[in-house]
Amino acid sequence: MAGGLIVTTLTACQSTKSEVIDNQKSINIKAADKAALEYMKAYIELDNKKMNELHINEYEFLKEYNVTYPGASDKLNGRYELFRYDLEEGSNEFYYKARYYHPGTGGKSSVELKMIKDKKDGKWKNYGWAWGDTHNLESIVGDKKPIQVHKWEGERE
Structure with a gap:
């Protein structure tokens, strides 16, 4: 009887640990997806401040412009697609490809992250x-x- 109780307890602990790991990965994925989308929007607007906040290293993009296309990302209206590649190299790294309509230039564009x-x-x-x-x-x-x-979402230009 005691052996059965130990096995059940160990199985329950392993299951709980696995659930915690899966939950943490899900939280990481949602946060990474959100950051990738925010970066894409900052990239569309060429917003120096936002892009630097979303970069590991700080860059000096276009000195003479703070935001090249202000408000352009607000005009996306869902006209973008975002893909995530999980190479399972760890829960702290994901690759993305975004294709989008650029409201500032009127054409299609893409970015890989x-x-x-x-x-x-x-x-x-x-x-x-x-x-x-x-x-x-x-x-x-x-x-x-x-x-x-x-x-x-919507028309493809």
Whole structure:
């Protein structure tokens, strides 16, 4: 009888530990998704302050402009799609690809991001300015299928 009680107790503890880990990963994913979306919006507006808040390192983007396209992200109206790649390299790193209509320029555009959890403040941030221009997302993610975080709504320009 005592052996059965020990096995049941150990199983319950393992189950609870697994649930806590899954719950923490879910919280991390939601926070990373939100930060990736916020970065995309700041990127669309070319908002220096917001982009720097969402970067691991600070950059000097366009000195003469604080915000190049103010309010442009408010005009998205759901015309974007956001994909997350979870390479399961740890719960502190995700890759994203966003495709969107750019209200400021009137055309389609995209951005690729490597979002990591900042060890200093625990917030999710983009690894580097123009990361997608200097790295090949497809070669990193391989044939891994992305998870669609947001589906394009409305017309495709």
